Amino acid sequence: MAEKKDENKMEKIVSLCKRRGFVFQGSDIYGGLAGTWDLGPLGVALNNNIKREWWKMFVEGREDMYGLDAAILMNEKVWEASGHTGAGFSDPITECTKCNHRFRADHLENTEVCPDCKGELGEVRNFNLMFETKVGADGSQKSYLRPETAQGIFVNFKNVVDSMSPKMPFGIAQIGKAFRNEIAPREFLFRVREFEQMEIEYFVREEEWKAQFEVWRENILAWFAHIGLKEENLKELEVEESDLAHYSKRTIDFEYNFPGKGFDELAGFAYRTDHDLKNHMEASGTSLEYIDADGSRFIPHVLEPSFGVGRAFIAILSEAYTEDEMGGETRTYLKLPTYLAPNRVAVSPLLKNKPELVEKAREVFTMLKKQFGNVAWDDNGNVGKRYRRQDEIGTPHCVTIDFETLGEEKPELKDTVTVRDRDTGEQQRVAISDLVSVLMQS
Ligand code: GAP
Numbered sequence: 442m443a444e445k446k447d448e449n450k451m452e453k454i455v456s457l458c459k460r461r462g463f464v465f466q467g468s469d470i471y472g473g474l475a476g477t478w479d480l481g482p483l484g485v486a487l488n489n490n491i492k493r494e495w496w497k498m499f500v501e502g503r504e505d506m507y508g509l510d511a512a513i514l515m516n517e518k519v520w521e522a523s524g525h526t527g528a529g530f531s532d533p534i535t536e537c538t539k540c541n542h543r544f545r546a547d548h549l550e551n552t553e554v555c556p557d558c559k560g561e562l563g564e565v566r567n568f569n570l571m572f573e574t575k576v577g578a579d580g581s582q583k584s585y586l587r588p589e590t591a592q593g594i595f596v597n598f599k600n601v602v603d604s605m606s607p608k609m610p611f612g613i614a615q616i617g618k619a620f621r622n623e624i625a626p627r628e629f630l631f632r633v634r635e636f637e638q639m640e641i642e643y644f645v646r647e648e649e650w651k652a653q654f655e656v657w658r659e660n661i662l663a664w665f666a667h668i669g670l671k672e673e674n675l676k677e678l679e680v681e682e683s684d685l686a687h688y689s690k691r692t693i694d695f696e697y698n699f700p701g702k703g704f705d706e707l708a709g710f711a712y713r714t715d716h717d718l719k720n721h722m723e724a725s726g727t728s729l730e731y732i733d734a735d736g737s738r739f740i741p742h743v744l745e746p747s748f749g750v751g752r753a754f755i756a757i758l759s760e761a762y763t764e765d766e767m768g769g770e771t772r773t774y775l776k777l778p779t780y781l782a783p784n785r786v787a788v789s790p791l792l793k794n795k796p797e798l799v800e801k802a803r804e805v806f807t808m809l810k811k812q813f814g815n816v817a818w819d820d821n822g823n824v825g826k827r828y829r830r831q832d833e834i835g836t837p838h839c840v841t842i843d844f845e846t847l848g849e850e851k852p853e854l855k856d857t858v859t860v861r862d863r864d865t866g867e868q869q870r871v872a873i874s875d876l877v878s879v880l881m882q883s
Contacts (some may be wrong), residue, residue, distance in 0.1 A: 443527050449701070450700035450759065450762060451629070451700040451701035451702070451759075452701070453762065453773075454755070454759065454762055454770070455629055455670075457762075457773070457833065458484065458698045459760070460484045461483060461693060461834050462483045462484065463480070463481055463483045463484035463487065463758075464478050464479070464480060464481060464484045464629075464630065465478065465479045465480075465481055466478060466479070467479050467635075472574070474830035475626050475634070476623055476626030476633045476634030476635070477628055477631075477633065477634060477635055477835070478629075478633060478751075481539070482783075483783040483784075483834055484754075484783075484817060485552030486784075487746075487754065487757070487777075487781060487782075487783050488637075488750060488754060488865060489670065490780060490781045490782075490783070491750055491753055491757065491781065492629065492637075492639065492750060493756065494618050494667065494781065495616070495639045495664065495748070495781055496508070496616065496670065496736070498663075498664060498667060499612075499639075499641060499660075499664075500614050505607070505608075505610065505611045505612060505722075506611070506612045506613070506614055506641070507601050507605055507607060507611065507612070507613050507614070508613075508614055508615070509593065509597055509601065510596055510597070510613065510615060510616075510617065511590070511593025511594070511597055511615060511617070512727070512883065513586060513617065513618060513620075514574070514584050514585075514586070514587075514671060515585075515587060515592065515593065515596070516584070517583045517584055517585065518583070519587050519592050519596055519671060519721075520571065520592070520724070520725060521724065522720045522721050522723070522724035522725070523592050523595070523717060523720060523721070523780040524687050524688065524716075524720070525569075525571060525585075525592075525689075526569065526571070526754055527687075528567050529686070529687030529688075530569060530571065530588065530687070531567035531568055531569045531570065532545050532547070532568055532624055533545065533546035533547055533565045533566070533567060533568070534546060534565070534566060534567070534568040534624055535549070535552055535562045535563055535564070535565045535566075536562070536563045537555035537557065537558060537560045537561070537562055537563070537785075538560055538561045538562070538563050539555065539558050539560025539561065539833040540555060540557055540558040540560055540865050541600050542555065542557050542558070542702045543624055543625075544556070544562070544625065545624045545625055545673035546565040548625070549562075552565060559626050560642070563721060563772070565773075567652050568622075568624060569622075570621040570622050570623065571585040571586070571588050571620075571621070571622065572585060572586040572589060572620050572622050572634075573585055574586060576818070584592065586617075586620035587619055587620065588619055588620060588621050589619050589640070589747070590615045590617045590618075590619055590631075590638045590639060590640045590788055591640050591717070591745060592717070593615060593851065594613045594615055594640070594642045595642065595717040595718060595721055595729075596642075596721060596725075597613070598613070598718060598721075598729055599727060599728075599729055601613055602731065602873055608733060609644065609645065609646060609733070609741065610643060610644060610645040610646070610649060610653060610741075611644055612641050612642060612643035612644065613641070613642050613644075614639070614640065614641045614832045615638075615640055616637065616638070616639045616640075616750075617637065617638065618636070618637055618638075619635075619636055619637070619638045620634060620635050620636075620657070621634060621636075621798065622634060623805075624797075628699075628702060629755060629756070630751035630752065630754055630755055631699065631702070631705070631751070631752060631755065633751060634864050635712070636749055636750070637749070637750035637751065638747060638748065638749055638750070639747075639748040639749075639750060640743075640745065640746070640747045640748070641745065641746045641747075642713075642742040642743050642744075642745055643657065643743065643744040643745070643746070644741035644742070644743055645741060645742050645743070645744060646739065646741065646742070647715070647739075647742045649742075650742050650744060651711055651767050652710060653744055654710075654744060654792070655692070655838050657710065657744055657746055658677075658693065658710065660744050660746070661695060661708065662675075664748075665695070665707075668753060668756075668757055668778070668781065669760045669761065669776075669777070669778050669781070670697065670756055670760055670808060671760060673698075674697055674698040674759075675695060675696070675697060675698075676695075676696040676697075676698075677693050677694070677695060677696070678693065678694040678695075678704075678706075679691075679692075679693055680693065680694055686711065687715045688711070688714070688716040688717060689711040689712060689713055689714075689716075690712050690713075690714050690874050691711070691712040692709060692710065692712070693709075693710045694706045694708075694709055694710075695707050695708045695709070695710065695781055697752070697756045697759075699755060699756065699759065706752070706754055707748075707749070707752050707753065708746065708747060708748040708749065708752070708753075709745075709746075710744070710745070710746050710747070711744075711745045711747070712742070712743070713742075713743040713744070713745050714742055714743070714746055715741065715742050715743070716743075717743065718741065718743070718789070719740055722740065725856065740877065744757040753767075757777070757781060758775065760776075761775040761776045761777045762775060763775070763776050763837060767866050768866075772829055772832055773832070773833050773834065774832035774833060774835065774863055774864070775832075775834060776835070776863075776864055777835035777837075779837045779883050781835075782815075782834075782835045782836060782837055783815065783834060783835065783836075784815050784816065784831070784834065784835075784836040785813045785814075785815050785816060785836070785839045785880070786809055786813065786816050786817070786837065786839070786840060786880055787801055787816070787817040787818070787819045787827070787831045787836050787838075787839045787840070788805055788806040788809060788816060788817070788818055788819070788840045788841075788842070789802060789820055789824065789839065789840070789841050789842070790802035790841075790842050791841055791842065791843040791844070793820040797847060798842055798843070798844070798846075798847070799820070801842050801846055802842040805842060805858060805873060805876070806818050806838060808873075808876075808877070809840070809877070809880070810848075812877050813880070817831070817836065819831065819839075824841060827839065828866075830843060830859060830874060832863055835863070836863060837862070837863050837883055838861065838862060838880060838883065839860075839861045839862065839863075840858050840860055840876065841858060841859040841861070842858055842862075843858075843859065845857065846858055846868075846873075854870065856872060856873050856874070857870045857871060857872050857873065858870070858871060858873060858876065859871075860876070860879065860880075
């Protein structure tokens with residue numbers, strides 16, 4: 442069973458995602474809407490698993506972290522105070538005077554000639570990435586779809602401190618949608634206009650930030666290892682001072698070797714100083730100081746690990762996507778960790794037209810579904826086809842109920858089933874009474 446080298450891996454992943462119900466083009470039947478994607482039944486399962494594992498690691502698994510789920514729509518003053526309405530959150534844009542195509546000027550080698558039609562490019566101007574909207578029936582109140590979840594955390598800093606009395610240092614974590622009117626959405630889920638972020642604002646004393654920066658760097662790498670990303674596919678890029686976001690004094694981009702693209706940003710890790718709390722304190726007139734046990738007051742500084750769920754989704758699929766030869770045939774499978782796989786296990790009767798097999802298989806299916814939840818029933822086609830289908834969507838085990846389960850041929854095998862392993866294709870006979878504990882070991 443030899444693994445094959447991947448060519449056109451990204452195209453294959455995109456095609457698998459559509460064919461097997463992971464990701465569809467947004468508004469597909471109307472010709473799509475650029476920069477939007479919809480998650481299908483298996484995609485939403487994988488996406489939820491990513492977010493659940495992240496929450497388990499960074500919130501439930503720690504004593505110094507607090508969860509939050511702030512509203513997407515916020516008072517417009519939030520974005521003025523954070524600096525997002527200004528040039529700091531704009532991209533330089535230029536438009537061709539002939540074909541009217543628009544480009545990010547900082548992505549062009551020559552800002553005078555259109556790369557599409559060789560026409561003349563117009564002046565470079567700043568384009569703000571926030572989607573503007575209006576709140577209320579008279580539309581008098583301007584608002585924005587949030588371009589990062591982070592600001593929801595900063596404006597709730599006082600609420601969390603007052604209600605939870607956290608000790609320094611501590612963090613607030615949030616998972617949620619963010620929106621950016623990207624000039625050039627591209628590369629599947631990589632650069633889109635509506636996406637999900639998993640963000641942490643970790644509040645420290647100013648003098649602690651350097652030591653905590655190193656601790657969080659390790660925490661971030663531990664997360665990547667947990668979701669199966671190989672070290673050789675990860676790189677840390679120290680962002681140059683001239684490229685730093687308007688709020689940051691130091692940033693590391695964690696880059697992943699995306700298939701067909703090469704190394705590019707998977708997650709960001711920024712030292713945001715006290716920029717946000719200070720600005721919100723000034724603009725709102727509400728004190729955002731932390732009061733220590735000894736009565737001293739200070740504005741905490743902030744470390745921000747920020748992860749995009751969509752980019753993690755592609756990286757995970759890229760690591761998991763495998764082609765090998767099994768039984769003389771090429772097969773494709775997703776080598777996903779059990780805790781990320783959309784289906785934990787699939788259950789099948791050997792033949793779907795034998796009521797006694799179907800009945801026993803339904804019993805096993807119901808038992809496993811009660812235990813694990815994400816259990817698939819698969820009785821389409823023959824057993825070989827079912828295995829291939831479940832391999833392709835990353836189901837770690839397939840359980841088959843056959844005549845031996847019924848004890849018809851060999852009474853000693855009564856109430857045992859076949860458990861087939863996705864990665865090796867090996868099969869073992871397991872007593873139904875042991876099935877849950879055997880599956881729990883993976
Ligand atoms: N609060 C900090 C912040 O938003 P960012 O580097 O702009 O920092 C963080 O974004 C992460 O969000 C990125 O590393 C990426 O994973 C994801 N992300 C940002 N813009 C995105 C887009 N247009 N499409 C998909 N993911 C995006």
